[in-house]
Amino acid sequence: MTQSYESNGSEGNGHDNTGINSGHLASVQGLPLGMVVEGSVANGVEVRLDPGFSVEQVKVGTFVTIQGSNNRFFGVVTDASLGSSDPRMKYTPLPVDDPFVIQALQGTVAYGTISVLPQLTMPDVMGDEQGPAAAKSIPSHFSRAFTASQKDVETVFGSEENGNFWIGSPLDMETKLCLNLGELVKRSMGVFGKSGTGKTFLTRLLLAGILQSGEASSLIFDMHSEYGWQGQDADKGVSVKGLKQLFGAKVSTFTLDEEHSRRRGLSTDETVQLGFNHIEPEDIELLRETLNLSEVAASAAFNLREKYGEEDWLKEFLAAGRGGSLLELADELQVNAGALRALYNRMGRITRYGFLVEHSRVDISARIIEHLERGQHVVLEFGRYGDDLAAYILVSNLLTRRIHQKYVEAKESAMGGGGKEPRPLVIVIEEAHKFLSPSVASQTIFGIIARELRKYNVTLMVIDQRPSGIDSEVLSQVGTRFSCLLDNERDIEAVLSGTPGSRQLRSVLARLESKQQCLVFGHALPLPVVVRIREYGPKFYETVQGGGDSEAEKKRKVEELFGD
């Protein structure tokens, strides 16, 4: 069967092309699949499979090229279906145990079709200067469709040789699928998927790529302490290397919970202490949902700041509460006494965090920026506070606001000719919907960063298992999205919102493997692609170079110091 279809194919090639011999063509063009029989620009084209090609062989999400009469198209299989030329076939008793009859019917009366969404037109000549462009038409009737070859994939997504980062392979191919990290960090990105689908592993891989490429610095709010020194592979019961192990001095680890780090036998570079004076009413606003505070109660914080000033509002408020004068204070501020008491209770809980002191002169955000400016990457481990969402939100919001402020200042002064541009920064947060829910997205720093694009060289990398909880406007600014399996309809819809061809992608997304496979689409890619994510493990560690302690990097540094 396979044999007959291959010979079919080379015959076909002989007809419709330019005299390149078919052996060469196969490696460049992939295997012949079938022929375009109908379609539209809106819905893509239907390809009727050649008799020798079983519909079982073509998976949704695979890449296909279609040779039209004037263009070569590159697209993706969005659906596969069974067709019959005779609607009565399903009622006709057929000798299913006679392989001869069945073979005669297959591909003639009963055939497979695939739906292909043509998305790019390829340069006519391989290796042409001109790259692929968005397809604005569809191939004509009877155009031949082929599986995409390795060369096609490289032409479209870029190759590792040209400095792109290998993240995995496209569906059913061994080809390396690469990402242009420079493009990736230009816009915010999102890693989505339900629990256990491989978000953390993928994020670690992407961060390793970003670190290695030097395209940007990164600041990671590491909720569960899985990025810094090492992470856990719960499934296999082993630990995997974190960024610090791979990149050494390039990575600085900060911790909120020194004891936790010490218990794990790890030394961290800095221990974070924050003062009450660092907390602002905006932070409380953001914590409203998590702390179960009413709107009135949260906004009382603003009144308190008015009264006591930036530095001291929280300290004074707590003192007043302890002194039993909350009622008078409520009266004076003209806020509801119950609301003020609720605020007082919640603040009391927060201020018991071990990393908070009444007053701190150390500006941790400045310390972080120092590291970032040196080209280092910062991982902030939460230790035992990782399980406390309020602590996570409070700290990441508070620090990010300050860091962002400094980036804005640096960028503006650079634009005014004073000093150099700040290095691009990627800020990584988990449980993103807590920061970016519709009710808070407009006020929080993360909402602002997402919306202002990379005006100030800061972008976000959000990791979330419930993307439907993220404000839709913010989500639309997430340029590149990595989505592992999602099974909630609303989450799927949210992740795909604003994406062309989302109807077709929906079925792709709902059929991903349960782990280590993801649909990647958006800004950094010419078209959506299903990727089997590369194994994050010993083989990968070997490929990591440029870490502070790798040989090549050492040599480079020595040359830098003593060269010239």
Next chain:
Amino acid sequence: MARRVGEVVESTSTSFVAQCYQLEGAPALGGLVRTDSPDIYGVVGQVTTEPLDSARPVLARGEDADSEEDVIRDNPQLARLLTSRFEVYISGHVEDGVTRQYLPPRPPRVHSFVYLCSPEEVSKFTGRLDLLRLLLNSGAAHADEIVGACIRQAAPAHEQPDEFLMQACKTLAVELSGDVARLNSILRRVSP
């Protein structure tokens, strides 16, 4: 070599009738035959053996005979009172040296000789299969039987009979793509 089996006695644009030189000497159902100058190919359909004079029907004669051969031996005149004819559905012709699988401009003349094609000729002519469409649409009473028989007859003449069979069946499937029930009934007749 092609063997001469009869002579055209009736002729139309789509079919002709040939009379056999030998009683019971008709080619098998579905066999490929040809006339000479011009070369017109056809596939054998209905074969009939009957009295020459329809007013004198054949009577049963073997009641006391021991075997069927005895009946023939004891009644030598019978061979001359009976005749065999066969109907042929035209399925192609040769024009300026090129074989065409569509109807010739004119049917064969009456008294044209009819030859049974050799395996080489069969293999060559059935290298294309447009004739199946002609047969399916011939209007013959048992067109499907003729088609099935034709494919079965032609297969052994090919170097790879199984591949030929599959090829023929796929061609049929395309022709009958809108009528799976009919297709199925022919395929079952051809399935090895």
